[in-house]
Amino acid sequence: MISALQLRFGGWWSWLIGKPSPASAPRPALPPGSPPPPAVIVPARPAATATAAEARLKPDREELTQTLLETVGGKAASIAAPAEADPGRRARTLAELANLQQIPALQSLARGFLLATSRDEVSLDEIVAVVQKDPALCVRVLRMANSAFVSPEQRIDDIMTAVQMLGVRRVRTLAQALFTLRGSTAVAEGFDWKHLWIHALATAAVAEELEQRLGLTENPRLYLAALMHDVGKIVLSTIEPEAYRGVLVDGWNGNQRLAALEEARLGVGHAEAGGIFARQSGLPDEVVETILHHAQPGNAGVHPLPVALVSVANYVSKTYGLGFSGARLDDTDGDFEALPAWAVIARHAGGRVDPGQLEQELHAFVLSLKPELQSLRDGIG
Numbered sequence: 001m002i003s004a005l006q007l008r009f010g011g012w013w014s015w016l017i018g019k020p021s022p023a024s025a026p027r028p029a030l031p032p033g034s035p036p037p038p039a040v041i042v043p044a045r046p047a048a049t050a051t052a053a054e055a056r057l058k059p060d061r062e063e064l065t066q067t068l069l070e071t072v073g074g075k076a077a078s079i080a081a082p083a084e085a086d087p088g089r090r091a092r093t094l095a096e097l098a099n100l101q102q103i104p105a106l107q108s109l110a111r112g113f114l115l116a117t118s119r120d121e122v123s124l125d126e127i128v129a130v131v132q133k134d135p136a137l138c139v140r141v142l143r144m145a146n147s148a149f150v151s152p153e154q155r156i157d158d159i160m161t162a163v164q165m166l167g168v169r170r171v172r173t174l175a176q177a178l179f180t181l182r183g184s185t186a187v188a189e190g191f192d193w194k195h196l197w198i199h200a201l202a203t204a205a206v207a208e209e210l211e212q213r214l215g216l217t218e219n220p221r222l223y224l225a226a227l228m229h230d231v232g233k234i235v236l237s238t239i240e241p242e243a244y245r246g247v248l249v250d251g252w253n254g255n256q257r258l259a260a261l262e263e264a265r266l267g268v269g270h271a272e273a274g275g276i277f278a279r280q281s282g283l284p285d286e287v288v289e290t291i292l293h294h295a296q297p298g299n300a301g302v303h304p305l306p307v308a309l310v311s312v313a314n315y316v317s318k319t320y321g322l323g324f325s326g327a328r329l330d331d332t333d334g335d336f337e338a339l340p341a342w343a344v345i346a347r348h349a350g351g352r353v354d355p356g357q358l359e360q361e362l363h364a365f366v367l368s369l370k371p372e373l374q375s376l377r378d379g380i381g
Contacts, residue, residue, distance in 0.1 A: 067195040067324040068252050072245045090267025096239040097268065097276045105188070106238060109231075110281035127168050128159050130175065137175055141166065188237040190245075196234070198373055199323025200227045206313035207306075209365050213358060214349050219306055225290035226310045228283070232274025232291065233326050240266055251327050258327040259295070270326075271295060297341045308344035315339060320366050322373055 100106055131137050138159060145162035146155055156162050163171050204226035211222060237244040243265050251258035262269045274291040286303035293300040293307050294314055300307035315336065316322075318329050337355040346353045 064321055064324065064328075065252070068248065070192055071195055071324055071326075072248055073190045073192065086267075089265075093240070093267045093273075097235070097273055100235065100239075100277055100280055103238060106235065106277065107281075109234075110277070110283075124160070124163055124168065127163050127171055131159050131163065131171065134175075141171060144170075188234055188241060190241055191234075191237050193234055193237075195324035196230060196326065197323070199317055199325045200230060202317045202322035202369065202373055203227075203229060203310065203313045205369060206316050206362065206365070207309045209362065210309055210312060210358065213361055214345065214353065216305070216349060219286075221284050221286050222306050222309060224284070225287045225306050226313055228274070228278065228287055229290055229294045229310050229314060230270065230274070230325060231277060232270030232272065235273045235277045236262065236266060236268070236270055248326055254328075254330070257330075257332070297344050300344070304344045305348045308341035311341040312339060312345070316362055316366065320370060322366070322370060 131141055141159060141162050142156060145165050156165065204223045207222055207226040211219065233244075236247075247258065247261045247265055250256065251261050255261075256264075259269045259271070271292050271294070275288050278288045278291050286306050289300055289303045290307045290310050294310045297304065297308040297311040314325070315329070315333070318325050318327070319336070336359050339355070342353055342355050
Protein backbone atom coordinates (compact mmCIF):
# COMPACT_ATOMS: atom_id res chain seq x y z
CA MET A 1 0.00 0.00 0.00
CA ILE A 2 1.29 3.39 -0.94
CA SER A 3 0.69 5.68 1.97
CA ALA A 4 -1.19 8.93 1.61
CA LEU A 5 1.91 10.66 2.93
CA GLN A 6 3.79 9.49 -0.16
CA LEU A 7 0.94 10.62 -2.37
CA ARG A 8 0.89 14.09 -0.80
CA PHE A 9 4.50 14.73 0.01
CA GLY A 10 6.27 12.16 -2.13
CA GLY A 11 7.80 10.51 0.93
CA TRP A 12 9.71 13.71 1.59
CA TRP A 13 10.75 12.73 5.11
CA SER A 14 12.89 9.94 3.67
CA TRP A 15 14.28 12.14 0.89
CA LEU A 16 14.84 14.99 3.32
CA ILE A 17 17.66 12.90 4.74
CA GLY A 18 18.75 11.22 1.54
CA LYS A 19 20.08 8.07 3.21
CA PRO A 20 18.75 4.98 4.99
CA SER A 21 19.24 4.61 8.72
CA PRO A 22 20.41 1.47 10.49
CA ALA A 23 17.64 -0.23 12.41
CA SER A 24 19.48 0.17 15.66
CA ALA A 25 21.84 3.10 15.27
CA PRO A 26 23.84 3.76 18.47
CA ARG A 27 22.98 6.84 20.48
CA PRO A 28 25.76 9.34 21.09
CA ALA A 29 27.28 9.36 24.55
CA LEU A 30 27.02 12.43 26.75
CA PRO A 31 30.04 14.77 26.64
CA PRO A 32 32.73 14.21 29.29
CA GLY A 33 31.97 16.01 32.53
CA SER A 34 28.20 16.16 31.89
CA PRO A 35 25.96 15.88 34.95
CA PRO A 36 24.37 12.48 35.54
CA PRO A 37 21.09 11.90 33.70
CA PRO A 38 17.75 12.16 35.45
CA ALA A 39 16.35 9.29 37.45
CA VAL A 40 14.20 7.83 34.70
CA ILE A 41 12.26 4.61 35.05
CA VAL A 42 12.33 2.28 32.03
CA PRO A 43 9.22 0.05 31.96
CA ALA A 44 9.73 -3.64 31.26
CA ARG A 45 9.65 -4.54 27.58
CA PRO A 46 6.60 -6.71 26.70
CA ALA A 47 7.15 -10.08 25.05
CA ALA A 48 7.30 -9.89 21.26
CA THR A 49 4.39 -11.70 19.64
CA ALA A 50 3.77 -9.67 16.47
CA THR A 51 5.30 -9.95 13.03
CA ALA A 52 8.45 -8.01 12.22
CA ALA A 53 6.44 -5.36 10.38
CA GLU A 54 3.93 -5.03 13.22
CA ALA A 55 6.70 -4.93 15.81
CA ARG A 56 8.07 -1.78 14.20
CA LEU A 57 4.90 -0.02 15.31
CA LYS A 58 5.32 -0.87 18.97
CA PRO A 59 6.81 2.01 20.98
CA ASP A 60 10.21 0.95 22.29
CA ARG A 61 10.16 2.12 25.91
CA GLU A 62 13.93 2.18 26.25
CA GLU A 63 14.25 4.21 23.07
CA LEU A 64 11.50 6.58 24.17
CA THR A 65 13.27 7.05 27.50
CA GLN A 66 16.44 7.90 25.59
CA THR A 67 14.53 10.60 23.70
CA LEU A 68 13.54 12.09 27.04
CA LEU A 69 17.18 12.20 28.15
CA GLU A 70 18.21 13.83 24.88
CA THR A 71 15.40 16.37 25.17
CA VAL A 72 16.34 17.51 28.68
CA GLY A 73 20.05 17.56 27.91
CA GLY A 74 20.84 14.48 30.00
CA LYS A 75 20.71 16.46 33.22
CA ALA A 76 18.52 17.73 36.06
CA ALA A 77 17.32 14.98 38.37
CA SER A 78 13.66 14.79 39.22
CA ILE A 79 12.49 17.81 41.17
CA ALA A 80 10.10 17.13 44.03
CA ALA A 81 6.80 18.96 44.05
CA PRO A 82 6.62 21.75 46.62
CA ALA A 83 5.22 20.72 49.98
CA GLU A 84 2.81 23.65 50.01
CA ALA A 85 0.95 25.30 47.17
CA ASP A 86 2.39 28.60 46.01
CA PRO A 87 -0.56 30.92 45.35
CA GLY A 88 1.66 33.44 43.61
CA ARG A 89 3.18 30.99 41.15
CA ARG A 90 0.54 31.37 38.45
CA ALA A 91 0.71 35.16 38.55
CA ARG A 92 4.50 35.10 38.15
CA THR A 93 4.35 32.65 35.25
CA LEU A 94 1.67 34.70 33.49
CA ALA A 95 3.84 37.79 33.92
CA GLU A 96 6.73 35.97 32.24
CA LEU A 97 4.45 34.79 29.45
CA ALA A 98 3.35 38.38 28.88
CA ASN A 99 6.96 39.19 28.01
CA LEU A 100 7.47 36.42 25.43
CA GLN A 101 7.99 39.01 22.72
CA GLN A 102 11.23 39.96 24.43
CA ILE A 103 12.69 36.46 23.98
CA PRO A 104 14.56 36.46 20.64
CA ALA A 105 14.55 32.68 20.14
CA LEU A 106 10.78 32.43 20.54
CA GLN A 107 10.21 35.39 18.27
CA SER A 108 12.37 33.78 15.61
CA LEU A 109 10.22 30.66 15.88
CA ALA A 110 7.05 32.72 15.61
CA ARG A 111 8.27 34.60 12.55
CA GLY A 112 8.98 31.33 10.79
CA PHE A 113 5.42 30.11 11.27
CA LEU A 114 3.94 33.48 10.42
CA LEU A 115 5.75 33.36 7.09
CA ALA A 116 4.34 29.89 6.53
CA THR A 117 0.77 31.19 6.98
CA SER A 118 0.97 34.75 5.69
CA ARG A 119 0.23 33.93 2.06
CA ASP A 120 -1.73 31.08 0.53
CA GLU A 121 -0.28 31.68 -2.92
CA VAL A 122 3.41 32.11 -3.65
CA SER A 123 4.87 32.28 -7.14
CA LEU A 124 7.23 29.66 -8.50
CA ASP A 125 9.90 32.29 -8.94
CA GLU A 126 9.73 33.26 -5.25
CA ILE A 127 9.99 29.64 -4.08
CA VAL A 128 12.87 28.93 -6.45
CA ALA A 129 14.72 32.03 -5.20
CA VAL A 130 14.40 30.86 -1.58
CA VAL A 131 15.52 27.32 -2.37
CA GLN A 132 18.53 28.46 -4.38
CA LYS A 133 19.82 30.49 -1.42
CA ASP A 134 19.98 27.40 0.81
CA PRO A 135 22.34 24.68 -0.46
CA ALA A 136 20.99 21.99 1.89
CA LEU A 137 17.40 22.71 0.90
CA CYS A 138 18.41 22.80 -2.76
CA VAL A 139 19.93 19.31 -2.53
CA ARG A 140 16.86 17.90 -0.78
CA VAL A 141 14.41 19.38 -3.29
CA LEU A 142 16.36 17.83 -6.15
CA ARG A 143 16.48 14.47 -4.36
CA MET A 144 12.76 14.62 -3.73
CA ALA A 145 11.92 15.41 -7.34
CA ASN A 146 14.19 12.71 -8.72
CA SER A 147 12.93 10.11 -6.28
CA ALA A 148 9.29 10.95 -6.91
CA PHE A 149 8.99 11.37 -10.64
CA VAL A 150 11.81 10.12 -12.82
CA SER A 151 13.97 7.09 -13.49
CA PRO A 152 17.74 7.17 -12.82
CA GLU A 153 18.28 7.77 -16.54
CA GLN A 154 16.17 10.95 -16.51
CA ARG A 155 17.66 13.14 -13.85
CA ILE A 156 16.27 16.55 -12.88
CA ASP A 157 19.16 18.94 -12.40
CA ASP A 158 17.55 22.39 -12.12
CA ILE A 159 15.53 23.77 -9.22
CA MET A 160 12.80 25.38 -11.36
CA THR A 161 11.86 22.05 -12.94
CA ALA A 162 12.01 20.30 -9.57
CA VAL A 163 9.69 22.84 -7.91
CA GLN A 164 7.29 22.74 -10.86
CA MET A 165 7.01 18.97 -10.60
CA LEU A 166 6.69 18.85 -6.81
CA GLY A 167 4.39 21.82 -6.40
CA VAL A 168 4.78 24.93 -4.27
CA ARG A 169 2.90 23.56 -1.25
CA ARG A 170 5.04 20.44 -1.02
CA VAL A 171 8.28 22.41 -1.25
CA ARG A 172 7.09 24.88 1.38
CA THR A 173 6.30 21.95 3.70
CA LEU A 174 9.78 20.53 3.15
CA ALA A 175 11.41 23.89 3.81
CA GLN A 176 9.36 24.50 6.97
CA ALA A 177 10.26 21.08 8.38
CA LEU A 178 13.96 21.54 7.64
CA PHE A 179 14.16 25.04 9.12
CA THR A 180 12.19 24.03 12.23
CA LEU A 181 14.30 20.97 12.94
CA ARG A 182 17.51 22.92 12.43
CA GLY A 183 16.51 25.22 15.25
CA SER A 184 15.38 22.50 17.65
CA THR A 185 18.29 23.12 20.03
CA ALA A 186 18.29 26.91 19.79
CA VAL A 187 14.91 27.88 21.25
CA ALA A 188 15.13 26.76 24.89
CA GLU A 189 18.63 26.71 26.34
CA GLY A 190 19.68 23.26 27.51
CA PHE A 191 16.83 21.46 25.71
CA ASP A 192 16.82 19.65 22.38
CA TRP A 193 13.24 19.65 21.15
CA LYS A 194 14.00 17.66 17.97
CA HIS A 195 11.90 14.71 19.09
CA LEU A 196 8.93 16.94 19.97
CA TRP A 197 9.00 18.43 16.48
CA ILE A 198 9.06 14.92 15.01
CA HIS A 199 5.99 14.13 17.13
CA ALA A 200 4.40 17.32 15.79
CA LEU A 201 5.25 16.44 12.17
CA ALA A 202 3.78 12.97 12.69
CA THR A 203 0.61 14.44 14.20
CA ALA A 204 0.28 16.81 11.24
CA ALA A 205 0.67 13.94 8.75
CA VAL A 206 -1.89 11.77 10.59
CA ALA A 207 -4.36 14.68 10.89
CA GLU A 208 -4.25 15.31 7.15
CA GLU A 209 -4.54 11.58 6.44
CA LEU A 210 -7.60 11.38 8.68
CA GLU A 211 -9.14 14.43 7.02
CA GLN A 212 -8.67 12.84 3.60
CA ARG A 213 -10.06 9.44 4.62
CA LEU A 214 -13.16 11.09 6.08
CA GLY A 215 -13.75 12.92 2.80
CA LEU A 216 -13.71 16.31 4.51
CA THR A 217 -13.01 19.58 2.75
CA GLU A 218 -9.30 20.27 2.86
CA ASN A 219 -8.39 22.80 5.54
CA PRO A 220 -5.20 24.71 4.64
CA ARG A 221 -4.62 25.56 8.33
CA LEU A 222 -4.88 22.00 9.64
CA TYR A 223 -1.22 21.13 9.08
CA LEU A 224 0.01 24.20 10.97
CA ALA A 225 -2.51 23.68 13.78
CA ALA A 226 -1.24 20.13 14.27
CA LEU A 227 2.39 21.18 13.99
CA MET A 228 1.92 23.79 16.74
CA HIS A 229 -0.31 21.86 19.14
CA ASP A 230 2.44 21.26 21.76
CA VAL A 231 4.40 24.48 21.32
CA GLY A 232 3.51 25.47 24.89
CA LYS A 233 5.98 22.88 26.19
CA ILE A 234 8.78 24.72 24.40
CA VAL A 235 7.49 28.03 25.77
CA LEU A 236 7.46 26.78 29.37
CA SER A 237 10.91 25.24 29.01
CA THR A 238 12.18 28.61 27.79
CA ILE A 239 10.93 30.67 30.72
CA GLU A 240 11.42 28.03 33.48
CA PRO A 241 14.02 25.54 32.22
CA GLU A 242 15.01 23.80 35.46
CA ALA A 243 11.46 23.46 36.73
CA TYR A 244 10.29 22.15 33.39
CA ARG A 245 12.99 19.49 33.28
CA GLY A 246 11.62 18.17 36.55
CA VAL A 247 8.08 18.27 35.18
CA LEU A 248 9.06 16.18 32.15
CA VAL A 249 11.00 13.60 34.15
CA ASP A 250 8.36 13.17 36.86
CA GLY A 251 5.60 13.03 34.26
CA TRP A 252 7.50 10.36 32.35
CA ASN A 253 8.02 8.33 35.50
CA GLY A 254 4.27 8.31 36.03
CA ASN A 255 4.33 10.33 39.22
CA GLN A 256 1.48 12.52 37.94
CA ARG A 257 -0.10 13.60 34.66
CA LEU A 258 2.03 16.12 32.77
CA ALA A 259 -0.62 18.85 32.69
CA ALA A 260 -1.23 18.46 36.43
CA LEU A 261 2.50 18.75 37.12
CA GLU A 262 2.70 21.89 34.99
CA GLU A 263 -0.21 23.45 36.85
CA ALA A 264 1.23 22.51 40.26
CA ARG A 265 4.78 23.71 39.66
CA LEU A 266 4.34 26.55 37.18
CA GLY A 267 0.73 27.56 37.68
CA VAL A 268 0.08 27.28 33.92
CA GLY A 269 -0.25 24.27 31.64
CA HIS A 270 1.39 23.93 28.24
CA ALA A 271 -1.94 24.38 26.41
CA GLU A 272 -2.54 27.78 28.00
CA ALA A 273 1.10 28.83 27.55
CA GLY A 274 1.02 27.79 23.89
CA GLY A 275 -2.22 29.66 23.32
CA ILE A 276 -0.73 32.84 24.78
CA PHE A 277 2.33 32.48 22.55
CA ALA A 278 0.22 31.85 19.44
CA ARG A 279 -2.02 34.86 20.10
CA GLN A 280 0.93 37.15 20.73
CA SER A 281 2.52 35.89 17.52
CA GLY A 282 -0.58 36.62 15.43
CA LEU A 283 -1.19 33.01 14.39
CA PRO A 284 -4.65 32.13 12.98
CA ASP A 285 -7.53 31.67 15.42
CA GLU A 286 -8.01 27.97 14.59
CA VAL A 287 -4.33 27.35 15.38
CA VAL A 288 -4.77 29.09 18.74
CA GLU A 289 -7.94 27.10 19.48
CA THR A 290 -6.26 23.81 18.56
CA ILE A 291 -3.36 24.53 20.91
CA LEU A 292 -5.76 25.39 23.73
CA HIS A 293 -8.21 22.51 23.39
CA HIS A 294 -6.59 19.55 21.58
CA ALA A 295 -6.63 17.58 24.85
CA GLN A 296 -10.34 18.35 25.36
CA PRO A 297 -11.84 18.93 21.91
CA GLY A 298 -15.36 19.22 23.30
CA ASN A 299 -14.36 22.62 24.73
CA ALA A 300 -13.50 24.06 21.31
CA GLY A 301 -15.74 26.89 20.18
CA VAL A 302 -15.45 28.40 16.72
CA HIS A 303 -13.17 25.78 15.11
CA PRO A 304 -14.09 22.40 16.62
CA LEU A 305 -13.24 20.22 13.60
CA PRO A 306 -9.48 20.91 13.31
CA VAL A 307 -9.23 20.65 17.09
CA ALA A 308 -10.87 17.21 17.01
CA LEU A 309 -8.77 15.97 14.08
CA VAL A 310 -5.57 17.02 15.83
CA SER A 311 -6.79 15.43 19.07
CA VAL A 312 -7.18 12.05 17.35
CA ALA A 313 -3.90 12.44 15.47
CA ASN A 314 -2.08 13.30 18.69
CA TYR A 315 -3.49 10.13 20.30
CA VAL A 316 -2.28 8.05 17.35
CA SER A 317 1.20 9.60 17.45
CA LYS A 318 1.53 8.83 21.15
CA THR A 319 0.11 5.33 20.75
CA TYR A 320 2.83 4.39 18.30
CA GLY A 321 5.65 6.37 19.88
CA LEU A 322 6.07 8.77 16.96
CA GLY A 323 8.57 11.28 18.33
CA PHE A 324 8.40 12.52 21.91
CA SER A 325 5.29 14.32 23.17
CA GLY A 326 6.57 14.64 26.74
CA ALA A 327 3.94 12.25 28.09
CA ARG A 328 2.82 8.66 27.65
CA LEU A 329 -0.74 7.43 27.26
CA ASP A 330 -2.29 5.73 30.29
CA ASP A 331 -5.65 4.23 31.22
CA THR A 332 -7.18 7.65 31.76
CA ASP A 333 -6.73 8.48 28.07
CA GLY A 334 -9.34 5.87 27.11
CA ASP A 335 -9.65 3.77 23.97
CA PHE A 336 -9.31 5.01 20.41
CA GLU A 337 -12.93 4.28 19.50
CA ALA A 338 -14.22 6.10 22.58
CA LEU A 339 -12.27 9.33 22.13
CA PRO A 340 -14.50 12.40 22.69
CA ALA A 341 -13.21 13.87 19.44
CA TRP A 342 -15.30 11.40 17.41
CA ALA A 343 -18.56 13.06 18.42
CA VAL A 344 -17.24 16.37 17.09
CA ILE A 345 -15.93 14.80 13.88
CA ALA A 346 -19.23 12.94 13.26
CA ARG A 347 -21.17 16.20 13.30
CA HIS A 348 -19.00 17.53 10.48
CA ALA A 349 -18.82 14.31 8.49
CA GLY A 350 -22.55 13.74 8.25
CA GLY A 351 -22.40 11.03 10.89
CA ARG A 352 -20.43 8.75 8.56
CA VAL A 353 -17.64 7.88 10.99
CA ASP A 354 -16.43 4.38 11.82
CA PRO A 355 -13.59 4.75 14.36
CA GLY A 356 -12.83 1.03 14.27
CA GLN A 357 -12.29 1.02 10.52
CA LEU A 358 -10.31 4.25 10.68
CA GLU A 359 -8.10 2.77 13.38
CA GLN A 360 -7.17 -0.09 11.04
CA GLU A 361 -6.52 2.30 8.16
CA LEU A 362 -4.37 4.59 10.28
CA HIS A 363 -2.49 1.56 11.58
CA ALA A 364 -1.47 0.77 7.99
CA PHE A 365 -0.61 4.43 7.40
CA VAL A 366 1.66 4.54 10.46
CA LEU A 367 3.39 1.36 9.30
CA SER A 368 4.60 3.36 6.29
CA LEU A 369 5.13 6.61 8.19
CA LYS A 370 7.23 5.43 11.13
CA PRO A 371 10.37 4.39 9.19
CA GLU A 372 10.38 7.76 7.46
CA LEU A 373 10.24 9.54 10.81
CA GLN A 374 13.08 7.40 12.11
CA SER A 375 15.19 8.36 9.09
CA LEU A 376 14.40 12.00 9.75
CA ARG A 377 15.34 11.69 13.42
CA ASP A 378 18.60 9.91 12.79
CA GLY A 379 19.52 12.15 9.87
CA ILE A 380 19.35 15.35 11.92
CA GLY A 381 20.84 13.89 15.11
